[in-house]
Amino acid sequence: MGISTVGVIGLGYIGLPTAAILAAQGVAVTGVDVSPSTVDAVNRGQVPFVEPDLAGYVSEAVSSGKLRAALAPVPAEAYIVAVPTPFIGDHKPDLSYIKAAAEALAPVLRGGELVILESTSPPGTTRRMADWILAARPDLSVDGADGRPVVYFAHCPERVLPGRIMVELVTNDRIVGGITPEAALRASELYQVFCQGEILQTDAVTAETAKLVENSFRDVNIAFANELSLVADRLGIDVWELIRLANHHPRVNILQPGPGVGGHCIAVDPWFIVDAAPDEARLIRTAREVNDSKPRWVLHKVLDAVAGIESPVVAAYGLAFKPNIDDLRESPAIEIVRDLAATFPQATVLVVEPHVDTLPAELETFDNVRLVEAEEALEVGDVQLLLVDHTAFRGLSEQLATKRLVDTRGMTANRPQARVG
Template sequence: MKKKICILGLGYIGLPTAAMFATHGHKIVGVDVNNTVVSELNKGKITIEEPYLDIMVQSAVKSGNLVARSTPEDADVFIIAVPTPINKDKTADMSYVVSATESIVPCLKKGNIVILESTSPPGTVENLLIPILEKSGLDVGRDLLVAHSPERVLPGRILKELEENNRIIGGVNQESCEAVKELYRTFVKGEIYLTTPTTAEMTKLMENTFRDVNIALANELAKICESMKINAWEVIELANKHPRVNIHQPGPGVGGHCLAVDPWFIVEKQPKTAKIIDLSRKTNDSMPTHVYDRIKEILSGIKDNKKVTILGVTYKPNIDDLRESPVLELIDLLEQDDDIDISIFDPHVFTCKYIEKDMYNALKDSDLAVLAVNHDYFKNVDFQNMKGVMKTPNILDTRNFWSEDIVNDLGLDYYLLGKK
């Protein structure tokens, strides 16, 4: 049975979800506070980069199944997919969730379904969402079916993973679970598991915390191996040949809307117990400073003003997403150094301070090129051209992306994060 669905938040999760429901026949009203997002969507255009999303959105808008609005309206289902960023004190900023939930209260009627997709601290549905929804005068669990169903997708593969990944639904009761399960069966081909809201919230957080802790182990190993003058990447490669070992890879830090944020939601709720999680977050947050120290070390022999070129600023390869990117923190550190000039090139980013449209223009007269993000674009770099335009042909590879032998044979000096 096709429903009218109001989706609040048209970002990296809300918009693909809206497009997916719309192309499967539901009537979707997408709501966003950004007027540009609303205006462009109603023209069939998108303001984020995600493979095939533009085609799907254009089709959904053309069919009349997807429209954008600045405020919510009456619907059968309300899906909240707004940001839950981190505050400076490492606590969750739930203001967007609060605002979105309050905005739908006047629209609610008996029989509605309300789903929180936004990643949230454990207890959000029970302690934050429900009290606001009860202002409608409806009985949550009987008149109003409520659940948390967190997104579990990877940018760059969102549409594919929305369909194929398993999904968790944490309903306030069995009726809520079943109603939301039936709704997502519209397009979800994976398994759907039912649980409580707080269990669903914690499950999503732990999925990302597991990876964050593993990356922290790799980053700590990188620092240890530099001190011991061995290659962390070789250690990881050999260790991972054991059938029960899977060490992740080090890098200049951890970013994005999940890994760099979600573990703090657990620490916020259980600060006395979540010691490993807390230390892992601090370890990963320390990496931009560690890379900055390596940069200073590499450039220590250059007396006059130095220029550093950053290659890649997004939080992961092959996307345009800058959220919580550790490279931005590295740039901030370089910016505070009066002896260093900065240039940046990223094939996916066009509006960033110091950005250059051409990589070799960015590298001109540079004393160090820092490969910060391993975009596919950088696979085919012309190292001879790079050497020709740089003042001092130094390379710091933070991703073990380029061949040290090839780079050195071409006359550039190659440095690797995790090896000295």
């Protein structure tokens, strides 16, 4: 008989969709979050962030009684931990959220439960999570040693794209790594409840590292495109045209450059590999440094564009880390707007972001930053700064192309324009 009750710890961009998709398959799910407002929203059947199709899943799951939210874990047959894993200081991983989740789970375990870590983590974190729980519960074990009841620990990294989460949760292949083979098998059986893709079993450390490698691969390729944009600018050529021509080679597929790299994965995960193997991960470190430096380069392009204007107005389009979502985590667009407002306080920065209603906390403290509609930004902006290629901005490309423009996304490429970057 399969697992019928699951606790999901963390109701963010990964935890809530996972809870909803399990509930849609008839599993009784309790979602746990430390935010009372998130818990209240979910219990009303509402979603506290933007993700296509998720609202329908959550509303139906709550109405059917299969999904409820709480501030603390309750007994269940399995738990999925999906809490943040940011970094602190000199790009060191912050595992405090995972430790807090482990300490909250420990008192409700009785033995026989499956505990899965989905949070993207440095190698060895699943084992550390198990150790934190077993330190609080020495009457339990991972392997039945001394006759103690077993808790099965596994890692299953999420690998979905914001904006397509509800589709990719079902269709993507999944990697499941257990601290023991039995843990990997049990975790695979849980994901088979909703996953139509192939489920690949391995050990926990390999599963943890696989997710980091996937995002580091993407980061390195983006860094190549971003570095090309610097080279092209120095040579006075159009990087978008350069890449278009190069990609006609049958074995070349260069990505598109941008203002930097954001989000909870690509901007963070490679540093976990660098931290784990600093002497060996030289290319990965360099790629991170290239991408982390790109917002500063964009800032200087904007400052060059407003040179000579005493109190310029800069119209900045987009704050999210990628198109068509409201996810602002690690967004280079926010970094650019913040640094512009701080570096040039005489400037006014008009932000156009159709997916949020208020400025994020990083920008609220600046008197010279305002959230406006596109019409106002187009009319009064001395310089137009395109940071995110939201679909909502596509209809503005002809107008933007006639303005003094810094286009970091190439949305107006191949249009006659007064381009400055």
